[in-house]
Amino acid sequence: MIDLRSDTVTRPSSAMKDAMMAAPVGDDVWGDDPTVNAFQANLAEQAGKEAALLFPSGTQSNLVALMAHCERGDEYIVGQSAHTYRYEGGGAAVLGSIQPQPIENAADGSLPLEKISAAIKADDFHFARTKLLALENTIGGKVLPADYVLKATELARERGLATHLDGARLFNAAVATETSLKQLCLPFDSVSLCFSKGMGTPIGSALVGSQALIDRARRWRKVVGGGMRQSGIIAAACQYALDHHMADLADDHRRAARLAEGLARLPGVEITSQATNMVFAHFPDEHVQPLSAWLKEHGILIELLYATRLVAHRDISDEDIDKVTAVMEAYFSRHG
Ligand SMILES: Cc1ncc(COP(=O)(O)O)c(C=O)c1O
Numbered sequence: 001m002i003d004l005r006s007d008t009v010t011r012p013s014s015a016m017k018d019a020m021m022a023a024p025v026g027d028d029v030w031g032d033d034p035t036v037n038a039f040q041a042n043l044a045e046q047a048g049k050e051a052a053l054l055f056p057s058g059t060q061s062n063l064v065a066l067m068a069h070c071e072r073g074d075e076y077i078v079g080q081s082a083h084t085y086r087y088e089g090g091g092a093a094v095l096g097s098i099q100p101q102p103i104e105n106a107a108d109g110s111l112p113l114e115k116i117s118a119a120i121k122a123d124d125f126h127f128a129r130t131k132l133l134a135l136e137n138t139i140g141g142k143v144l145p146a147d148y149v150l151k152a153t154e155l156a157r158e159r160g161l162a163t164h165l166d167g168a169r170l171f172n173a174a175v176a177t178e179t180s181l182k183q184l185c186l187p188f189d190s191v192s193l194c195f196s197k198g199m200g201t202p203i204g205s206a207l208v209g210s211q212a213l214i215d216r217a218r219r220w221r222k223v224v225g226g227g228m229r230q231s232g233i234i235a236a237a238c239q240y241a242l243d244h245h246m247a248d249l250a251d252d253h254r255r256a257a258r259l260a261e262g263l264a265r266l267p268g269v270e271i272t273s274q275a276t277n278m279v280f281a282h283f284p285d286e287h288v289q290p291l292s293a294w295l296k297e298h299g300i301l302i303e304l305l306y307a308t309r310l311v312a313h314r315d316i317s318d319e320d321i322d323k324v325t326a327v328m329e330a331y332f333s334r335h336g
Pocket of ligand 1: 008056057058059084169
């Protein structure tokens with residue numbers, strides 16, 4: 001199948017599996033896994049932070065970051081469209097007793113500074129304590145403008161808030177803007193990075209930040225059941241991706257742009273946005289169901305029923321992109 005539903009659908013390559021098989025391991029809850037320790041040290045260095053901590057998922061890494069920054073009765077400012085707010089089961093509130101203060105995202109994914117400012121509560125016992133600003137980069141595939149990130153994090157700092165970045169796809173942002181990971185992480189107190197998206201591992205995310213923050217995060221990770229044992233097999237996959245896969249993200253971005261160009265030629269199809277490895281498109285309502293079925297018949301998986309997002313990733317080739325466009329053209333030439 002040509003699966004464009006997400007960049008999470010990639011399968012580990014045999015070279016990555018070899019690296020996982022060969023990894024020396026130990027019990028990481030005891031701090032004994034040499035592969036985990038080396039990966040965490042290496043990633044911290046690349047991200048320009050004091051320490052890093054491996055997680056099974058980005059959801060857990062974000063949740064634990066929020067719990068490490070905030071206490072019961074604190075609140076965090078977050079975008080309405082942010083993954084941490086919208087797609088993580090309300091974990092901050094459910095498991096962290098942290099109140100989200102959502103703000104409507106602007107079209108470029110940013111949170112307008114005046115809205116952030118207005119949402120910060122006064123120090124008054126009637127209010128939850130505003131403790132944290134959480135941003136996401138990339139968001140909907142879009143890279144947050146660098147000057148915006150500096151202004152937003154400066155505002156947060158001036159008002160006494162900590163800052164967290166959901167950088168599930170920060171590697172895409174780094175490649176798209178030719179900016180180092182370190183530079184993109186610099187404005188934030190903590191950053192969650194995912195390896196199981198465009199980077200192609202079967203599992204694995206990591207949180208980076210100060211040693212004190214990571215120490216608190218390690219405690220919360222254990223509490224939420226994320227303390228893993230011989231997790232060197234995961235760290236080996238993440239290290240392999242870091243060493244070998246990051247530059248390939250440029251190919252995903254190029255393929256997404258090429259896909260958007262192909263789709264834009266179809267009758268009635270509107271590209272609502274294309275950035276990094278994602279294409280968002282609007283298909284005429286009457287075609288959604290039959291086109292979905294047609295594509296599936298031709299070995300193509302696309303989520304058409306909700307917001308139509310097509311995602312390029314390392315298991316999608318140039319030929320796949322051309323096939324998707326050709327199969328769609330064939331559909332529209334019959335039904336257009
Ligand atoms: C922006 C963003 N953050 C966090 C996550 C959560 O990652 P995971 O699926 O590993 O829990 C995702 C997952 O798709 C995501 O897209």
